[in-house]
Amino acid sequence: MSHRVERINSLIQEEISHLLQREVNDPRLGNFIAITKVDTASDLKHTRVYISFLGTEAERKETLKVLTVASGFFRRELSKSLKLRYTPEITFIADNSIERGDRITQLINKVSSEQNQ
DSSP: OOHHHHHHHHHHHHHHHHHHHHTOOOTTSOSOEEEEEEEEOTTSSEEEEEEEEOSOHHHHHHHHHHHHHTHHHHHHHHHHHHOOSSOOEEEEEEOOHHHHHHHHHHHHHHHHHHHHO
C-alpha cells in the first residue's frame, strides 16, 4: 500500500469518526461505534470502513443499515474536507475484533483463576 493511500485512510478514519461524534444525530445508532480500520483501493474509488460496536445482533444489523443509508452524507462531507479528484464510495463492514478480544480475555482469566485454585 502506498504512503498516499495510508494517509488518505487515516484522514477518512478521522473525518468519519468526527462526523459520527458531532454531526450524526440518529437515535438508531448506538453510543459506542469505533472505526477499527479503513481500507481504500489504490485507485481511490472505493473505501471499506470497518466498524465495531457493542450490542445485540439485531442492533448491529440496524446500525450497519443506518450507516449504509447515510453513506452518501459521509461521502459528501468527505468531499468537502479531503479535496480529492474523486471521493471514494464508502462501504461499511462490521468488525467483531473487539468482541473477540474481550472473549479471549475472559477465557484467559477463567483458565488463570482455575489454575490458582
